[in-house]
Amino acid sequence: MILGRFLAGGLKSPVILISMLVILGIGVLVPVLNLAVPPSSPFHVADHLVPLYGKYLCYGMAALALDLVWGYCGILSLGHGAFFALGGYAMGMHLMREIGTRGVYGDPILPDFMVFLNWKELPWFWYGFDSFLFACLMVMLVPGLLAFIFGWFAFRSRVTGVYLSIITQAMTYALLLAFFRNDMGFGGNNGLTDFKDVLGYDLQSGQVRSALFFLTAFFLALNLLIAAAITGSKYGKILRAVRDAEARTRFLGYRPENIKLFAWVVSAVMAGIAGALYVPQVGIINPGEFAPANSIEMVVWTAVGGRGTLVGPIGGAVLVNAAKSWFTGVLPEYWLFALGGLFILTTLFLPEGVAGLIRKAFGRRAKAPKGKDEETDQPVADATAGE
Amino acid sequence: MTEIPVKIPAEPKSAPKAPPKHAPVPSARKDTLLYLDGVSRSFDGFKAINELSFVLMKGEMRAIIGPNGAGKTTMMDIITGKTRPDKGDVFFMGDVDLTKHDEPTIAQMGIGRKFQKPTVFETQTVADNLLLSLKGERRGIPALFYRSNKPDRQRIDEILEVIRLERRRNELAAFLSHGQKQWLEIGMLLAQDPKLLLVDEPVAGMTDAETEETARLLRDIAVDHSVVVVEHDMGFVRDLGVKVTCLHEGHVLSEGSLDHVSADPQVIEVYLGR
Ligand SMILES: Nc1ncnc2c1ncn2[C@@H]1O[C@H](COP(=O)(O)OP(=O)(O)O)[C@@H](O)[C@H]1O
Numbered sequence A: 001m002i003l004g005r006f007l008a009g010g011l012k013s014p015v016i017l018i019s020m021l022v023i024l025g026i027g028v029l030v031p032v033l034n035l036a037v038p039p040s041s042p043f044h045v046a047d048h049l050v051p052l053y054g055k056y057l058c059y060g061m062a063a064l065a066l067d068l069v070w071g072y073c074g075i076l077s078l079g080h081g082a083f084f085a086l087g088g089y090a091m092g093m094h095l096m097r098e099i100g101t102r103g104v105y106g107d108p109i110l111p112d113f114m115v116f117l118n119w120k121e122l123p124w125f126w127y128g129f130d131s132f133l134f135a136c137l138m139v140m141l142v143p144g145l146l147a148f149i150f151g152w153f154a155f156r157s158r159v160t161g162v163y164l165s166i167i168t169q170a171m172t173y174a175l176l177l178a179f180f181r182n183d184m185g186f187g188g189n190n191g192l193t194d195f196k197d198v199l200g201y202d203l204q205s206g207q208v209r210s211a212l213f214f215l216t217a218f219f220l221a222l223n224l225l226i227a228a229a230i231t232g233s234k235y236g237k238i239l240r241a242v243r244d245a246e247a248r249t250r251f252l253g254y255r256p257e258n259i260k261l262f263a264w265v266v267s268a269v270m271a272g273i274a275g276a277l278y279v280p281q282v283g284i285i286n287p288g289e290f291a292p293a294n295s296i297e298m299v300v301w302t303a304v305g306g307r308g309t310l311v312g313p314i315g316g317a318v319l320v321n322a323a324k325s326w327f328t329g330v331l332p333e334y335w336l337f338a339l340g341g342l343f344i345l346t347t348l349f350l351p352e353g354v355a356g357l358i359r360k361a362f363g364r365r366a367k368a369p370k371g372k373d374e375e376t377d378q379p380v381a382d383a384t385a386g387e
Numbered sequence B: 001m002t003e004i005p006v007k008i009p010a011e012p013k014s015a016p017k018a019p020p021k022h023a024p025v026p027s028a029r030k031d032t033l034l035y036l037d038g039v040s041r042s043f044d045g046f047k048a049i050n051e052l053s054f055v056l057m058k059g060e061m062r063a064i065i066g067p068n069g070a071g072k073t074t075m076m077d078i079i080t081g082k083t084r085p086d087k088g089d090v091f092f093m094g095d096v097d098l099t100k101h102d103e104p105t106i107a108q109m110g111i112g113r114k115f116q117k118p119t120v121f122e123t124q125t126v127a128d129n130l131l132l133s134l135k136g137e138r139r140g141i142p143a144l145f146y147r148s149n150k151p152d153r154q155r156i157d158e159i160l161e162v163i164r165l166e167r168r169r170n171e172l173a174a175f176l177s178h179g180q181k182q183w184l185e186i187g188m189l190l191a192q193d194p195k196l197l198l199v200d201e202p203v204a205g206m207t208d209a210e211t212e213e214t215a216r217l218l219r220d221i222a223v224d225h226s227v228v229v230v231e232h233d234m235g236f237v238r239d240l241g242v243k244v245t246c247l248h249e250g251h252v253l254s255e256g257s258l259d260h261v262s263a264d265p266q267v268i269e270v271y272l273g274r
């Protein structure tokens, strides 16, 4: 009830409501165009495109998560890929255990890579992952807990700005190295793959593909609503106050470390959910997902879409990744240059991203703070009388 | 909650009785609001605060003057928990040892501070700046479920009236003039309803008209708050009409009425020697 009221707060902005409807609409439309429209029709969506679009939506969710901390709290995380990957691994572990005796070695308990390594027993941290619900819990809990511990220490020691960005990057890099090791028990270099089904349904079937796509759209819309409710509440105002003048908020009696910690953990959980939906659609999770470059790409999506707008970064992720798919088809060697160029151009000419551009086009330009030199420096009396 | 009187009081409050000038005895701490004794703090060997003793009684308003670098801001940093003293006692309300608490705790105990450089939340509206400052809940999660309510709105309206920013309530704070930002920050102090207000150079960069208005505003506030104002502007200090403490090299040089302090040969030397 109180939660319902809280979520309703997210709908105050019509932009959020419309965006949610669009996302849910896409969530229904793509499966329909794939399953119900005959392949001969020009409107048919080919089978291989459904998981590709699903992947874009997962990236959109990761960008939304990043925007919550970067746009509203000023934490430029260069390690959000870690939360995404951890959520992915948690889901991957469940899918591995669902393979059962259908693996190459036919072991009912141990995944193939463990048999290959001559392991006799399942490591303790793989317990419970045979349960889908347990795995879903871990999808949120593991990234959330890592974020909590990381944020607890980092924010308490008042690490901010570039230094904070660097340690987030170090965090994902450390995890990359750890997950590469075979004896970590996560499949090493190859990661987790060869998934067969989820909840007993074949992952290769058209219906499951469509269901996963719809679920991704659904969770994206839900997370957008949650993020909008958070940023639209009084807490969101405190969050922005901390972003703009952290020291000042302390003298008002706020504890910025705790304020930031909440948004940081929520953001990590969202990124984890995105990763968990990503894995069954792409069919693999490996340590490459922890690569620093992945986290940096998330920053580019967010910047291109429009930092601090929630909806913008989702669009940014979809746009940039669609461009990436196209580019890697025609000019694969140049993609990284294009990405870097895009980031520079956005930073220089579109500080508010595509969302800012659209806002301007619709004439609803938000009153952004002007430069100091433009301020009217009139006496109080004159300034108020003149209105 | 205390009301803010909009009327100008006939006479500004004077200190109940003169506190001992240097090294006050602990028994004298009982009725004090703020009690600093033998406080020192150095930065890289430079003594910014040097054996400073300073007492403020409940309900008192005090002006602190002193040349640049005298340690006025550092003294406020020590009181608000931003800087820890190397040695000395800092007590609030007689028995709360401020050296043992951090900034948010001290703020919640009732010490509000206005910074030398106005710091308001520029990307938020004037009204929201006040909302964020309103006394009360300071944890994040309850703020998720906060609902705008009548008492809060009324309080914000009252403060907007006092700081003369009613018409700009829904504008972003970034659009205010320098003087208006200073006023908004004073309003934020009022919203906190603190027991003690520390106001650092409130009229720096203000026009004469604004300076006069600010003196009026602070006198109003002093009717039911204890206030420490740091200021260079002698005309402004005269307008306040309160007891003055002159700081120099981290130490109290002279204390008393403005006439007394400005006649003090040591003070004259410091100001003319600059
Ligand atoms: N955090 C700090 N680190 C180093 N020096 C400081 C610090 N804070 C204050 N000081 C020094 O202490 C002296 C007193 O400064 P301050 O209290 O700001 O003076 P005032 O406010 O009276 O002009 C100055 O010389 C200043 O450089």
Ligand SMILES: [Mg+2]
Pocket (backbone or CB within 6 Å): B072, B073, B074, B116, B200
């Ligand atoms: Mg100063």
